[in-house]
Amino acid sequence: MLQELFSPSVQHVLDLVGIFVFAISGALLAVRKNFDVFGMAVLAEVTALGGGLFRDLIIGAVPPAAFSDLGYFVTPLLATVLVFFLHPQVERIQLGVNVFDAAGLGLFAVTGTAKAYDYGLGLTASATLGLATAVGGGVLRDVLANEVPSLLRWDRDLYAVPAIVGAAMVALCIRFDVLNPYTSGLAAVTAFGLRLAALRFHWRAPRAWHRSSVSVEAPDQAG
Amino acid sequence: MLQELFSPSVQHVLDLVGIFVFAISGALLAVRKNFDVFGMAVLAEVTALGGGLFRDLIIGAVPPAAFSDLGYFVTPLLATVLVFFLHPQVERIQLGVNVFDAAGLGLFAVTGTAKAYDYGLGLTASATLGLATAVGGGVLRDVLANEVPSLLRWDRDLYAVPAIVGAAMVALCIRFDVLNPYTSGLAAVTAFGLRLAALRFHWRAPRAWHRSSVSVEAPDQAG
Amino acid sequence: MLQELFSPSVQHVLDLVGIFVFAISGALLAVRKNFDVFGMAVLAEVTALGGGLFRDLIIGAVPPAAFSDLGYFVTPLLATVLVFFLHPQVERIQLGVNVFDAAGLGLFAVTGTAKAYDYGLGLTASATLGLATAVGGGVLRDVLANEVPSLLRWDRDLYAVPAIVGAAMVALCIRFDVLNPYTSGLAAVTAFGLRLAALRFHWRAPRAWHRSSVSVEAPDQAG
Numbered sequence: 180m181l182q183e184l185f186s187p188s189v190q191h192v193l194d195l196v197g198i199f200v201f202a203i204s205g206a207l208l209a210v211r212k213n214f215d216v217f218g219m220a221v222l223a224e225v226t227a228l229g230g231g232l233f234r235d236l237i238i239g240a241v242p243p244a245a246f247s248d249l250g251y252f253v254t255p256l257l258a259t260v261l262v263f264f265l266h267p268q269v270e271r272i273q274l275g276v277n278v279f280d281a282a283g284l285g286l287f288a289v290t291g292t293a294k295a296y297d298y299g300l301g302l303t304a305s306a307t308l309g310l311a312t313a314v315g316g317g318v319l320r321d322v323l324a325n326e327v328p329s330l331l332r333w334d335r336d337l338y339a340v341p342a343i344v345g346a347a348m349v350a351l352c353i354r355f356d357v358l359n360p361y362t363s364g365l366a367a368v369t370a371f372g373l374r375l376a377a378l379r380f381h382w383r384a385p386r387a388w389h390r391s392s393v394s395v396e397a398p399d400q401a402g
Numbered sequence: 403m404l405q406e407l408f409s410p411s412v413q414h415v416l417d418l419v420g421i422f423v424f425a426i427s428g429a430l431l432a433v434r435k436n437f438d439v440f441g442m443a444v445l446a447e448v449t450a451l452g453g454g455l456f457r458d459l460i461i462g463a464v465p466p467a468a469f470s471d472l473g474y475f476v477t478p479l480l481a482t483v484l485v486f487f488l489h490p491q492v493e494r495i496q497l498g499v500n501v502f503d504a505a506g507l508g509l510f511a512v513t514g515t516a517k518a519y520d521y522g523l524g525l526t527a528s529a530t531l532g533l534a535t536a537v538g539g540g541v542l543r544d545v546l547a548n549e550v551p552s553l554l555r556w557d558r559d560l561y562a563v564p565a566i567v568g569a570a571m572v573a574l575c576i577r578f579d580v581l582n583p584y585t586s587g588l589a590a591v592t593a594f595g596l597r598l599a600a601l602r603f604h605w606r607a608p609r610a611w612h613r614s615s616v617s618v619e620a621p622d623q624a625g
Numbered sequence: 626m627l628q629e630l631f632s633p634s635v636q637h638v639l640d641l642v643g644i645f646v647f648a649i650s651g652a653l654l655a656v657r658k659n660f661d662v663f664g665m666a667v668l669a670e671v672t673a674l675g676g677g678l679f680r681d682l683i684i685g686a687v688p689p690a691a692f693s694d695l696g697y698f699v700t701p702l703l704a705t706v707l708v709f710f711l712h713p714q715v716e717r718i719q720l721g722v723n724v725f726d727a728a729g730l731g732l733f734a735v736t737g738t739a740k741a742y743d744y745g746l747g748l749t750a751s752a753t754l755g756l757a758t759a760v761g762g763g764v765l766r767d768v769l770a771n772e773v774p775s776l777l778r779w780d781r782d783l784y785a786v787p788a789i790v791g792a793a794m795v796a797l798c799i800r801f802d803v804l805n806p807y808t809s810g811l812a813a814v815t816a817f818g819l820r821l822a823a824l825r826f827h828w829r830a831p832r833a834w835h836r837s838s839v840s841v842e843a844p845d846q847a848g
Contacts, residue, residue, distance in 0.1 A: 209554070215607035217562045233461075239679075239687035241462035246527040266610050304692040317452030318769070323541070328770045331655070331664030339663045372464045384661035387712050432777070438830035440785045441777030455683075464685035469750040489833050546764070548773045 197283030202227040202258035205320045210266045223255040235306045266364040270322030285370035288313040288345035292398035309346030337377035345370030357372045420506030425450040425481035428543045435487045446478040453538030457531045461521035508593035511536040511568035525573040532569030560600035566592030642714035643729030648673040648704035651766045656712045669701040676761030680754045684744035731816035734791035748796040755792030770844040790818030
């Protein structure tokens with residue numbers, strides 16, 4: 180079974196780490212938007228679990244993992260408590276948050292693709308769902324906070340591309356029957372590294388032609 | 403079967419009352435946002451049925467009740483007609499709307515929790531879905547109207563907490579095998595009363611530490 | 626089987642045409658919002674496939690057609706490439722885009738209603754899902770772009786009504802057992818024609834009473 184890329188306990192710990200760091204980003208946005216503690220918890224849960232929830236609904240895996248594993252539900256609450264008491268410190272270690280978030284991005288892209296394929300989807304659809312697993316929670320977070328999704332904005336460092344690369348590597352490994360813990364780990368690490376490089380060197384995607392000199396939105400807008 | 407907490411006909415009438423008052427709040431927001439009559443109907447339907455729709459998708463109860471019971475679909479249209487012709491009067495009786503809305507909140511938290519448990523979810527997941535049933539429609543309403551969800555804002559009286567208390571009471575009753583019409587009625591009434599008290603005494607939830615003196619959003623903003 | 630209203634290949638081509646023109650409208654909004662090329666692709670996919678995805682989740686047709694037919698996934702990417710290189714020209718032929726969009730609206734309202742009925746929903750619920758299939762993608766597009774959904778705004782020419790008429794005609798044809806390629810084609814053409822007439826003569830829906838002279842939102846706002 181593809182889904183068990185890693186030993187179950189290792190997989191579970193990696194999942195919880197990804198959920199935790201995504202939840203931190205949700206809770207931090209809630210603080211910036213001046214939401215109360217329940218708004219923080221809601222945004223933490225949605226950011227951490229939204230992508231996987233979408234994937235599970237699409238592939239028909241109901242009830243979704245988010246509602247059948249208590250650890251998945253409790254972890255974002257712990258992130259909320261942490262941010263509630265320590266948010267100035269957490270903001271100051273934004274670098275660390277970005278590194279963990281990049282790790283979550285790579286991991287979710289890989290496990291999301293593998294799980295979708297396990298449920299019978301084609302390779303392209305599986306890779307697409309891997310991407311959706313990795314970025315879906317952040318999109319929901321921004322929609323609920325009434326902001327333009329960070330994923331769509333040109334003035335943000337590349338976020339989708341690393342996830343696309345990781346998901347596509349997994350799909351190719353499945354295609355050529357070489358998916359195992361090493362190749363899937365390599366895919367996750369590649370996505371992770373690309374995201375870090377995008378952050379370090381401010382890689383950005385192009386906009387439509389003849390559009391480069393126009394800035395409709397102020398670049399300093401929160402998001 | 404847990405779901406039949408009340409006799410079927412009583413349950414159905416209570417459901418329709420909850421749907422009706424939630425639909426009123428959706429149609430009123432549409433009027434405030436200057437939407438046309440179809441926008442009013444869409445917002446009324448989404449507010450009234452969105453929470454239950456989300457719950458039914460998560461637990462795999464397809465097609466959802468919203469699409470299999472004609473009364474669920476027609477009731478929000480009646481609310482739309484009422485608001486279309488009488489909205490100044492309806493706004494004036496905001497107090498009455500708030501009371502009915504609080505009743506819907508308590509009822510949906512209780513029935514949502516029981517239905518989720520009926521479909522095999524754990525107690526924590528069931529209570530979470532009870533909360534989602536109660537507040538989900540309002541969140542969708544605000545997202546479609548392009549507003550920050552009222553649920554998340556610190557400058558709104560407590561809304562999630564009464565629903566959480568009601569849903570948790572149902573989960574505890576299930577845990578100790580004492581769920582019956584009386585205990586579930588008590589849970590609904592408790593949530594109802596807490597919401598009314600929150601409105602009366604302007605109970606609010608805290609924001610993250612060191613944040614209390616900062617107001618990012620103007621408190622008079624619509625929502 | 627109702628769903629095969631037209632021969633499978635004709636149906637598929639019509640579906641792809643509808644998906645293509647809806648995707649164009651999504652990519653164009655992304656250009657206007659200054660999104661990068663990935664934002665354009667996301668908005669194109671969501672606009673083109675969102676309505677059908679919602680319908681398939683509600684009726685329990687998982688994985689949805691959007692994830693099981695590669696052509697459905699690739700077509701919005703082609704639309705993205707076209708808009709990326711030629712968007713000023715595409716904007717200039719807005720009339721043509723509107724005509725194709727109206728065709729997609731009529732087609733999706735008809736096929737969405739028939740597919741929902743095929744999956745066992747009642748006539749009213751089927752027509753509602755036909756409407757949701759036709760307009761759902763556009764609503765998701767506007768929500769992701771952080772705009773008030775065009776569907777809900779009073780200062781937009783009628784969009785929902787033509788789809789409602791087309792979906793209702795299909796439901797009536799099913800009710801009286803006269804649904805065939807001719808009657809369903811007539812329903813699609815009627816919706817198409819009504820939408821074109823609404824565009825030509827600026828038909829609009831009324832707002833709530835005593836509201837006509839108030840304009841909360843500036844009419845020239847993008848959307």
